[in-house]
């Protein structure tokens with residue numbers, strides 16, 4: 001049996017427990033069954049944003065017509081070479097990870113699948129491994145709904161959509177969440193005819209007013225409240241049958257089909273039955289408030305614990321564990337700062353904290369300020385015809401409870417609000433600072449001004 005100080009299963013955010021502990025003398029073994037870097041680097045955040053950015057340039061070019069700027073000729077671009085460049089960059093970044101590990105005598109990189117043979121013993125089927133600390137960071141994979149016929153078709157998940165062999169002329173997307181909205185918008189901008197189909201509404205978890213605005217400016221048409229009955233693939237055409245919102249039997253056809261209906265945890269192959277590690281009904285690993293599983297000395301974080309599904313949250317948890325277990329300042333339990341999220345679709349969406357609907361259902365008194373992009377100097381310059389910043393402020397503390405932005409640069413714009421929320425800034429703080437005129441940040445300032453107006457209307461000075 002090989003003995004280490006630390007074993008890490010999964011080289012995505014799991015890498016947060018590889019190099020940092022090695023630098024303080026810990027001997028670390030890291031196991032990865034696919035390419036190092038995990039979902040985010042190989043088939044998630046990085047390639048998707050690299051594909052989305054050039055698609056935004058194409059959109060901007062179209063938008064420029066509203067300013068009276070016309071290009072006589074249609075843009076020429078080779079979408080296949082964009083994808084090729086993206087995949088070459090990702091591959092080279094991923095390949096550099098084991099190269100760096102090989103140079104570090106404290107790190108052993110094993111490009112293989114492992115599972116639990118016993119409580120604190122991992123195996124790859126031949127060799128066994130043990131350590132004082134084991135980190136399970138095995139992530140998630142696409143969830144494929146049980147629609148008759150679907151599994152017999154050559155459908156795509158986001159993995160294939162980010163490295164297409166052939167760029168399709170038309171695409172049907174099942175689901176209307178993060179992946180559907182991001183990749184669908186990019187594909188649409190590159191000239192593919194995209195149609196979304198979802199069983200419920202678009203972006204179910206979002207604030208109600210954000211959803212309303214998004215639905216008014218969808219990057220591609222989406223059929224909501226769709227009941228799927230079957231999927232077939234004949235003569236190189238996908239056909240999705242079902243009932244539309246109105247209850248009529250319909251079918252839609254396209255050259256390609258992308259399934260983006262959520263994710264499921266990579267826990268089945270870990271043979272957790274050989275340990276005391278428990279999972280919830282969906283298979284996500286149960287951890288306590290220090291991210292320790294029900295097996296002492298075994299920790300889990302990232303997607304596989306089912307709390308948040310972002311690389312930034314997984315990184316935060318990994319950094320917490322390093323400090324908590326091996327660092328100077330043991331922090332117990334993990335305290336999450338406000339968790340932001342952004343959907344890099346068109347229009348972009350960024351959010352933090354509670355939605356208005358959550359505040360209402362929890363009976364939390366709040367002030368609301370909604371400011372459209374158009375009511376700002378930069379909005380005038382940009383001819384903004386959609387988008388807004390919405391802030392929800394506690395009536396009790398005057399601190400921010402939630403913020404929701406839809407429109408240009410939403411993710412960047414959220415950051416100033418996020419900083420205030422992290423530092424527990426009050427309405428007076430947000431309105432006391434000076435904003436650069438006429439920067440896009442003034443849109444958020446104006447939302448806070450609306451809150452102050454509401455407060456004054458209610459007779460509160």
Ligand SMILES: Cc1cc2nc3c(=O)[nH]c(=O)nc-3n(C[C@H](O)[C@H](O)[C@H](O)COP(=O)(O)OP(=O)(O)OC[C@H]3O[C@@H](n4cnc5c(N)ncnc54)[C@H](O)[C@@H]3O)c2cc1C
Nearest residue numbers: 010012013033038039040044045114139302303309310311
């Ligand atoms: C298309 C797409 C776009 C995304 N965009 C964003 C974004 O813009 N921003 C953002 O924050 N998040 C984004 N995400 C989500 C983000 O990728 C995940 O939240 C993040 O990768 C989770 O990290 P993780 O380390 O928990 O899991 P992963 O990155 O999935 O890493 C788990 C690793 O464990 C390996 N593994 C699993 N089982 C075993 C085993 N038994 N033995 C050995 N190895 C194993 C897997 O091969 C994998 O490499 C996106 C996801 C997708 C699919």
Ligand SMILES: NC(=O)c1ccc[n+]([C@@H]2O[C@H](COP(=O)([O-])OP(=O)(O)OC[C@H]3O[C@@H](n4cnc5c(N)ncnc54)[C@H](O)[C@@H]3O)[C@@H](O)[C@H]2O)c1
Nearest residue numbers: 145175176177178179180198199200260261262309342343
């Ligand atoms: N910018 C980002 O941070 C980013 C980008 C992409 C993905 N991600 C992460 O990846 C994860 C997966 O993304 P996703 O878009 O697959 O999931 P999602 O949960 O965002 O959306 C799933 C969609 O599929 C629909 N759906 C679920 N089950 C269905 C079924 N049986 N039949 C039909 N429709 C069904 C849902 O109603 C929803 O519209 C997300 O949790 C997200 O955190 C993040």
